[in-house]
Amino acid sequence: MNRCGARASLGLCRQRLASSPTAAARLYSSATVKIEKTGEPVKVALIPSDGVGKEVVPEARRVLEAVEPHLPFAFSWETIEGLKGCDGALFGAVSSPSHKVEGYSSPIIGMRKALDLYANLRPVISAPIKPRLNLLTHCEQTSRPDIDMLIVRENTECLYVKKERMENGPQGRVAIADRVISEYASTRIAQMAFSQAERRAAVRAGSKRPARVTVVHKSNVLSVTDAETIFRHTVGLFRECALEVAKKYPHIEVEEQLVDSMVYKMILDPQRYDVVVAPNLYGDILSDAAAALVGGLGLAPSANVSDSFALCEPVHGSAPDIAGKGIVNPLATIRAAALLLRHLRGPHADAAAQMGDVIEEAVNRALAAGPLTPDMGGKASTTQVTDAVIEHLKSLLLNKH
Numbered sequence: 001m002n003r004c005g006a007r008a009s010l011g012l013c014r015q016r017l018a019s020s021p022t023a024a025a026r027l028y029s030s031a032t033v034k035i036e037k038t039g040e041p042v043k044v045a046l047i048p049s050d051g052v053g054k055e056v057v058p059e060a061r062r063v064l065e066a067v068e069p070h071l072p073f074a075f076s077w078e079t080i081e082g083l084k085g086c087d088g089a090l091f092g093a094v095s096s097p098s099h100k101v102e103g104y105s106s107p108i109i110g111m112r113k114a115l116d117l118y119a120n121l122r123p124v125i126s127a128p129i130k131p132r133l134n135l136l137t138h139c140e141q142t143s144r145p146d147i148d149m150l151i152v153r154e155n156t157e158c159l160y161v162k163k164e165r166m167e168n169g170p171q172g173r174v175a176i177a178d179r180v181i182s183e184y185a186s187t188r189i190a191q192m193a194f195s196q197a198e199r200r201a202a203v204r205a206g207s208k209r210p211a212r213v214t215v216v217h218k219s220n221v222l223s224v225t226d227a228e229t230i231f232r233h234t235v236g237l238f239r240e241c242a243l244e245v246a247k248k249y250p251h252i253e254v255e256e257q258l259v260d261s262m263v264y265k266m267i268l269d270p271q272r273y274d275v276v277v278a279p280n281l282y283g284d285i286l287s288d289a290a291a292a293l294v295g296g297l298g299l300a301p302s303a304n305v306s307d308s309f310a311l312c313e314p315v316h317g318s319a320p321d322i323a324g325k326g327i328v329n330p331l332a333t334i335r336a337a338a339l340l341l342r343h344l345r346g347p348h349a350d351a352a353a354q355m356g357d358v359i360e361e362a363v364n365r366a367l368a369a370g371p372l373t374p375d376m377g378g379k380a381s382t383t384q385v386t387d388a389v390i391e392h393l394k395s396l397l398l399n400k401h
């Protein structure tokens with residue numbers, strides 16, 4: 001892995017590229033000398049699913065096809081049926097029923113389980129957008145400056161084990177959900193968070209910004225799962241596992257934050273956070289809230305990763321209120337495609353990761369120059385925004401010759 005590629009999920013290269021307009025092209029041209037295809041094609045499963053997923057995944061595919069001639073490998077597009085034989089996957093979004101449907105299980109949760117995608121990495125990085133009126137919500141859509149945070153969300157357990165039941169109590173029905181926090185899952189997600197913090201620190205070597213992991217829990221209330229209080233010593237599970245892993249990284253600052261005050265502080269002072277690690281539900285809520293700090297759900301990507309596979313997706317859902325209207329913002333999914341390239345393994349990992357950086361740079365340029373979809377205060381269609389990204393890609397990639 002190259003320096004940038006190894007830190008793929010961190011967005012630090014992206015930030016560096018954004019501050020130097022031609023850096024992306026230089027990085028690309030210096031590292032990718034030949035473009036003839038070698039080896040097997042890279043197999044990518046495209047899983048649009050439903051709602052706006054059907055609109056945004058084909059847009060991300062257009063972007064990947066636009067960069068394919070400049071990569072030393074070809075893509076082979078697969079479907080969910082071939083998922084297990086793939087090198088990575090791009091997922092759109094799926095609508096889930098809001099009430100219990102017997103036998104229903106969300107496919108995204110099923111895929112996370114089947115492929116053991118135990119970590120959900122959500123970069124939260126300032127976007128180069130000026131405050132604009134969002135015509136759909138009549139809110140001002142903007143991005144706060146100087147944010148560069150990575151939320152590392154545990155992806156396999158917590159309330160998402162979906163063990164729910166209804167019981168009859170003396171005062172009527174009681175709905176109960178099991179929340180599972182295991183030592184195994186807590187330790188490996190903490191390991192992921194600290195290794196990501198280490199890589200991010202290496203990328204910004206020389207910077208005064210400390211490498212820091214913030215461990216989020218709710219130990220004051222959930223005393224067993226998040227922390228267990230015994231003889232005034234707090235030694236509980238999620239927190240205990242994270243602090244145990246932290247001992248292997250004495251050069252990384254570690255701090256704890258209760259989830260409620262974490263939301264408050266993150267909104268007040270998002271710039272101070274580096275890597276934030278949280279159990280599944282807290283991570284889910286925190287990362288959606290964090291997306292609002294940097295331009296909204298239309299821009300936020302995420303990567304579900306195991307030690308050998310990445311399934312990338314936009315953070316947003318199927319957005320039924322705008323599905324089929326041709327106005328969904330494709331940039332979150334295009335960024336998810338960039339994340340996918342940054343997480344590919346194998347002989348082409350470096351070239352793929354660098355192309356991920358180039359796509360990020362093209363997205364940033366498109367954001368700064370427009371046109372934009374209505375969620376960002378613009379009037380453009382989904383395809384017009386993708387067209388703009390592809391135009392920026394073309395001019396970035398031209399510099400390689």
Ligand SMILES: NC(=O)c1ccc[n+]([C@@H]2O[C@H](COP(=O)([O-])OP(=O)(O)OC[C@H]3O[C@@H](n4cnc5c(N)ncnc54)[C@H](O)[C@@H]3O)[C@@H](O)[C@H]2O)c1
Binds near residue numbers: 095298299322
């Ligand atoms: N990973 C997933 O597949 C996933 C994630 C979240 C929600 N969902 C599902 O999606 C459905 C809708 O959920 P929701 O409304 O709470 O969340 P949502 O993310 O689909 O939409 C929330 C709001 O943001 C807007 N929005 C979202 N993405 C946008 C984009 N790219 N461009 C422009 N506007 C965008 C929507 O129009 C909507 O007003 C539900 O069935 C839910 O279960 C799926």
